[in-house]
Amino acid sequence: MAIQRLPHILQLSVLLVLSTSWATSASADHENFVHCLLNHSQPSHPIAPAIYSPNNASYSSVLESYIRNLRFNTSTTRKPFLILTALHESHVQISVVCAQIHNLQMKIRSGGHDYEGVSYVAEVPFFILDMFNLRSIHVDIKSETAWVQAGATLGEVYYRIAEKSKTHGFPAGVCPTVGVGGHFSGGGYGNMMRKYGLSVDNIVDAQLVNVHGELLDRKSMGEDLFWAITGGGGASFGVVIAYKINLVRVPEIVTVFRVSRTLEQNATDIVYRWQYIADKLDDDLFIRLTMDVVNGTSSNSSGENNKTLRASFIAMFLGDSERLLSIMNKSFPELGLKQSDCAEMSWAQSVLFWTSFPTGTATEALLSRTPQVLTRLKRKSDYVKKPIPKTGLKWIFQKMIELEAPMLTFNPYGGKMSEISASATPFPHRAGNLWKVQYATNWDILGTEASDHYIELTRKLHMYMTPFVSKNPREAFYNYKDLDIGINHNANGMSSYLEGRVYGIKYFKHNFDRLANVKTKVDPGNFFRNEQSIPTLPH
Template sequence: MMIPSNYLLPLLSVLLLSASATTSASLLDNFSKCLSVNSELYVPSSTFFSQNNSSFSSILESSAQNLRYLVPSMPKPEFIFTPLYEAHVQAAVICCKELGVHLRVRSGGHDYEGLSYVSETETPFIIVDLAKLRSVKVDIDDNSAWVQAGATIGEVYYRISEKSKTHGFPAGLCTSLGVGGHITGGAYGSMMRKYGLGADNVVDARIVDASGRILDREAMGEDFFWAIRGGGGASFGVILAWKIKLVPVPATVTVFTVTKTLEQCATKLLHRWQEVADKLDEDLFIRVIIQVANAGPKGEKTVTTSYNSLFLGGAERLLKVVEESFPELGLTKKDCTETSWIKSVLYIAGYPSNTPPEVLLQGKSLFKNYFKAKSDFVKDPIPETALKGLWKRLLGEDSPLMIWTPYGGMMSKISESEIPFPHRKGTLFKIQYVSTWQDGEKNATKHIDWIRRLYNYMAPYVSMLPRAAYVNYRDLDLGMNKNDSSFIQSSVWGYKYFKDNFNRLVKVKTKVDPDNFFRHEQSIPPLPLCSEHCLA
């Protein structure tokens, strides 16, 4: 009997879905059995979320920041595993290797291109979500803390402030960043000009390597330890925890935000900021947040530039510092708010005033958007004529955002090769470009095309050879590993993120993960069938 063709397509779809469900179920069953054999600690069934589990979508979406990678057309993991202990993570690595399953690891879900929860290049894949590994143990006497990878940086700040009002840690401004991935890319924040990056202030770590061993700094060796502090996430192993070095902060710090529109001479002021921002007192951090708003004299659309600042000291000394080095800002005592360091964290992160610090324990993001982002580093001030061209382009987009982050201070004193993060002396500031939207896939192409055109426009005014980029602002436009990643292919984006440190990262990768078990669209590649002399 012939089956009418109009029945074939629905029938085929049902069969494919059925086969897929069977595959997922058998994979989960095999994985679960493998874990029970390889984990010294019991693995409850409640740690698994398959696609037919009613909680699957909520767990997948829980910490995913870029909604572009949650649309129905994006590949989904076969299941999500939420380990309760470090031994569970160790067993998961062993079992993924044994079963030939591709692994993605998520700590905070902030990867700009969704690489911690989506794989567009390899299927099937699973997610190991570290959200339940979030212990923060602060030792004030030792000026240190052990922090598990699933904790957010906001939780870390809060736990430090619980023990001391005069200790802090120099890492991210966004408080929902997962510590595991955040530090692997560098981790900059409002104290970077005083103390450097988060990764500059890590003294030990625990990691699961490609053989399924849990290693600390002594066991992994200095090359391996060097690579994981700024060499990008998920190339060398699964970070379980960092031991961070705490830094002193004053009991009283000062914050302010001063906003100028185009009609208030924003162009000239921003040009002046470029000339002084990296030379200011290292206790002073002034970033510039550039947006479009209906803030013109008659409510028309204009560009706003907001000078958003943390000063490690009181308002009186701050006013003297600004008067001496950046009087053009016109800062007054009325603009300044004296506060504690932990409350300054909330202020810089954009929380409403009077928000209690306990909100940091929720580990939740203030914003989730569909977005595309890019980055640049600037070595010479951008001329006013170019800024005017920039304003025209910003005014042509719905919700553009630029953040200019000042360098100098300690950032200029640390060698480019001290850790893999190379953007140091000679950098005036970093630019982050973002376009956000809320209508899903509908107009995504329009917004992505706009940010690519803006990036092209900025080319003459930013770093060159290479045109540098920040790995924690992941940008797949810079290049991607295709199937078997090669050194030549990966070096296109690798030198932009890491400059010459890319060569050393490849040597470390070849030594610690020669089979490229830990891989993604922009992971560090190993050299194929080649000893270390290839990059000597």
């Protein structure tokens, strides 16, 4: 498509701001910013209805409606001075240009599931560009593609695909309320990644508003920038409006199961065996392993239940239960899977199963943009390259029982994940990894003391896992945002680059330098920045 440019007067404003040093900019004038938005609004698409200031009665509800981590919804959390709920692409273009003119920090929010609240919290005065109104989905079964706007949720994407076809799907996350913008641009993985790879491995085009306020597609943005926003995080390079995805084939009937075993039910041996087979199973089979602490069946001398570890094996199989049982009996008999453990259903229904909706829930539930549970949470990540010895597993389980709160999730690799080059997209964690680890802690207790306590528990479990995970660097997954591994406090210069490199190498490994090069070319002033954005190269 041709580059869509702004009106001449706004293009002139862009040139003016790009020729002016950030250092000479005065402090942000929020009122002038609003005037800028209104002055450049197009009569056919007025921007006024999209503007919410704290004086607006709906401001709080708009702000809180997409806060998915209640840690960042407190009276002391810094609030944006304005929320712009873009109703049209031109609103995004105008906001990018006006924010530069007035030297304002912009945070871009799609679904709000950012684990550290980076899309709606900042240490400095800021406004939110909220994309939830830009959520159209156009599915074309004939070409097996779809255009999906960044404000859509994964559940909406899945539902619209299933609405058109019983034999098509898309490889992305299992949480329906996650927003497309952040999920796709950071990599996006789900329970079909062993068969079809990541979300970014199936993206073929995109629309993005760049730092000049231009609306670009893949051809006009160039391959370097397109590469960067398919795994390197879109918010460092521009505002992604939409992605074009390739749909994948799924059978009309898939099979799922969820089987749990405690330590008393031989969980240690079963987990040990899972390590050796999970990445080598038939590509149609994905078995996630989650481990948490529960009350045991026996009681101690005081009559209290002893704690034990529970290992749960949750599977997605692209086929019927008969073939699944055949594979399991041959490759993983230790689990003792039975026909009664298996449930056959459509691919769309399997998403509801994986999200723990009650059996029989209508697929229309995928259209809900409200999470089933809202809580306070902390997440961390790791990658494992060698099986953990049985003595190591026993030690980890003991530590988990001592800590009680954090849950471990192991997501197996192999299949397509080992076939794609580590440099094909910015997402580098490919061959050589057996599985990805997520550390998850949730809590409902109010207050900073409780938050500090549970965050520290998560950090301790992460520390205990050090001997068993990747090293030099200790790798991390960008979509599992974790500010513990580094924050960039600077806008530009060597200090910004060095701070960015700390977390950038862990998230992107050898791809970090290419991302920094792209960043420097397309956004030399580092307008698109956040606590863990890609930095520009130092002069």
